[in-house]
Amino acid sequence: VELVESGGGSVQAGGSLRLSCVAPGRIFRSFVMGWFRQAPGKEREFVAAISSAGGGGFSTNYADFVKGRFTVSRDNAKNTMYLQMDSLKPEDTAVYYCAADLFQTAQTMSNPGRKLRYWGQGTQVTVSS
Numbered sequence: 001v002e003l004v005e006s007g008g009g010s011v012q013a014g015g016s017l018r019l020s021c022v023a024p025g026r027i028f029r030s031f032v033m034g035w036f037r038q039a040p041g042k043e044r045e046f047v048a049a050i051s052s053a054g055g056g057g058f059s060t061n062y063a064d065f066v067k068g069r070f071t072v073s074r075d076n077a078k079n080t081m082y083l084q085m086d087s088l089k090p091e092d093t094a095v096y097y098c099a100a101d102l103f104q105t106a107q108t109m110s111n112p113g114r115k116l117r118y119w120g121q122g123t124q125v126t127v128s129s
Contacts, residue, residue, distance in 0.1 A: 012128050
């Protein structure tokens with residue numbers, strides 16, 4: 001399963017970017033999807049996750065450091081997950097990765113040590129002060 005991220009770039013502090021992650025269509029709606037990031041010299045960390053298709057709406061989960069600034073969403077008709085990033089800070093500079101798994105939940109995606117089945121190649125986000 002190939003995940004492809006896009007939308008990264010360079011922006012000044014306070015600006016916005018929207019990342020996209022496209023996955024194969026037939027099973028996209030079954031995946032729980034998440035965003036992670038890795039800054040230079042640091043370990044990869046959880047950013048946000050969204051549950052798979054559900055009649056009652058999607059469940060989301062966010063790292064504390066992005067709550068109120070980032071919004072995760074998905075469009076199953078387009079096989080795409082998004083990460084809207086507003087009020088960006090220099091400390092948000094990192095490579096952002098999307099991940100997918102059939103057996104996690106939006107909440108367990110943030111558990112340290114979780115092993116997720118599929119990963120994208122990453123997209124660079126650089127925020128200057």
